Amino acid sequence: MNFNKYFSYAKEKGFSDIEFKTITHNNLAIQIFHKNVENYQISENEVIYIRGIFNGNLVSGQTENKNNITDIIDIMALNAKLIDEKKEQEIFKGSDKYKNFKTYNDSFNQKSSNEKINMCLELENKAYDYDSRIVDVEEVSYEEVTSAMKIVNSKGLKLSYKVNYAMLVLSVVAKSESDVRTSFSYQVKDNPNDFDLDYLVKKACDDAINSLDGQQINSKKYKVILSPNVFASFVSFLLESASGEKINKDKSLLKDKLDKEIASKKLTIIENPLNKNYPYYYRAFDDEGVATYKKTIIDKGILKTYLYNIEEAKVAKVNSTGNGYGGSKIGITTSFVEIKPSKKSLDDLCLMVKDGVLINNVHGLHAGMNPLSGDFSLQASGYIIENGKIAKPVNLITIAGNLFEMFKDIKEVGNDIFVTYGGISTPSVFIKKLAISSK
Numbered sequence: 001m002n003f004n005k006y007f008s009y010a011k012e013k014g015f016s017d018i019e020f021k022t023i024t025h026n027n028l029a030i031q032i033f034h035k036n037v038e039n040y041q042i043s044e045n046e047v048i049y050i051r052g053i054f055n056g057n058l059v060s061g062q063t064e065n066k067n068n069i070t071d072i073i074d075i076m077a078l079n080a081k082l083i084d085e086k087k088e089q090e091i092f093k094g095s096d097k098y099k100n101f102k103t104y105n106d107s108f109n110q111k112s113s114n115e116k117i118n119m120c121l122e123l124e125n126k127a128y129d130y131d132s133r134i135v136d137v138e139e140v141s142y143e144e145v146t147s148a149m150k151i152v153n154s155k156g157l158k159l160s161y162k163v164n165y166a167m168l169v170l171s172v173v174a175k176s177e178s179d180v181r182t183s184f185s186y187q188v189k190d191n192p193n194d195f196d197l198d199y200l201v202k203k204a205c206d207d208a209i210n211s212l213d214g215q216q217i218n219s220k221k222y223k224v225i226l227s228p229n230v231f232a233s234f235v236s237f238l239l240e241s242a243s244g245e246k247i248n249k250d251k252s253l254l255k256d257k258l259d260k261e262i263a264s265k266k267l268t269i270i271e272n273p274l275n276k277n278y279p280y281y282y283r284a285f286d287d288e289g290v291a292t293y294k295k296t297i298i299d300k301g302i303l304k305t306y307l308y309n310i311e312e313a314k315v316a317k318v319n320s321t322g323n324g325y326g327g328s329k330i331g332i333t334t335s336f337v338e339i340k341p342s343k344k345s346l347d348d349l350c351l352m353v354k355d356g357v358l359i360n361n362v363h364g365l366h367a368g369m370n371p372l373s374g375d376f377s378l379q380a381s382g383y384i385i386e387n388g389k390i391a392k393p394v395n396l397i398t399i400a401g402n403l404f405e406m407f408k409d410i411k412e413v414g415n416d417i418f419v420t421y422g423g424i425s426t427p428s429v430f431i432k433k434l435a436i437s438s439k
Contacts, residue, residue: 007154013077017091018052019153032120032140049328054080058089060328088314093155095291103163103279107191130205136173165280174208183208190279214395216438223356224434228418231429243332244312262303264410269298273335281336281423292322339426341415349430351388358383374403397438
């Protein structure tokens with residue numbers, strides 16, 4: 001694309017600065033059902049996001065058609081004239097330095113489509129053969145994604161990156177004489193040869209089988225272990241409360257909490273978009289072109305920073321933290337987050353708990369969580385912990401509490417790290433007490 005042509009056109013229309021961000025996605029999707037290829041699909045999508053400054057106001061637009069960019073600029077100019085609210089906004093000229101790293105892996109092109117299909121079929125067969133109580137494999141799916149982004153603006157900024165990864169998912173059904181349970185497992189890899197089929201089978205099948213014939217328990221406060229996937233969901237809500245936008249709009253209980261204790265000393269949360277161990281999460285810059293960096297958000301329970309994009313940083317009179325992500329509308333989020341582990345295993349945590357409950361699944365998190373107060377009430381399932389060991393399954397229970405109090409009640413974190421699809425690396429966590437209702 002001849003961006004200089006559009007820079008000139010935008011200037012003629014009254015824009016002081018303009019920026020183009022092109023995002024391309026190439027996807028391969030394979031789904032296996034009952035030993036047949038149910039779906040094989042290749043898709044490609046490209047979107048051009050445009051942002052410009054007109055009379056000091058930032059306006060945006062987007063298109064999938066390269067031939068109507070001037071039309072979009074015209075519409076943006078008209079929309080800008082309707083804006084009454086004045087905000088200090090800008091198109092970013094660029095950071096002094098970027099820590100670039102190769103995030104594209106050629107190995108995906110070296111594995112044929114038939115090899116990828118056969119891998120999925122092998123995974124399904126392994127699940128069926130694992131245990132007679134596995135009565136169905138609901139799904140085996142493989143999704144391969146290649147994403148590329150380019151940012152070019154009239155201030156001379158030119159940035160780009162290309163990343164690829166694949167996710168392999170297994171979903172199974174276990175059945176006993178009186179109960180049926182489902183479970184799933186997944187892995188995200190930057191090399192298709194790195195998938196561990198035996199791990200995926202064992203994780204999904206064991207979780208389904210072990211949760212059969214779950215019982216209810218007495219309603220009271222229990223010592224609780226939250227599994228990595230469950231704790232990651234709570235971490236996501238906590239990080240949303242650290243958003244500069246929510247702080248500026250007085251919609252977060254973390255306002256005025258910088259350098260204050262908001263969680264247990266056992267908790268350290270780091271955002272590390274430059275972690276080379278996970279290339280598919282690596283980001284040298286955010287979607288505004290601001291260089292990213294490794295930052296400690298919570299250090300041994302102390303809140304060390306809020307998260308900002310350019311717009312909210314200007315409101316707060318600070319610098320952007322490189323957390324501006326989105327399409328035409330730039331929001332605030334994280335790229336890759338790590339909860340610092342301890343040296344204690346899950347077995348060690350169970351011994352510390354002695355008698356309590358392990359929660360490995362929650363439902364309705366967004367509906368059951370008040371994002372402002374942090375109060376939550378969620379359906380859950382898991383296992384009883386008796387005499388320091390994981391024992392019988394429990395289901396039809398509800399856990400309730402307050403997000404911010406729960407983080408203060410962390411007694412210990414484990415070392416059984418799991419990386420979620422959303423980019424949170426976390427172990428299991430021991431919570432001092434949590435209300436559970438059942439019978």
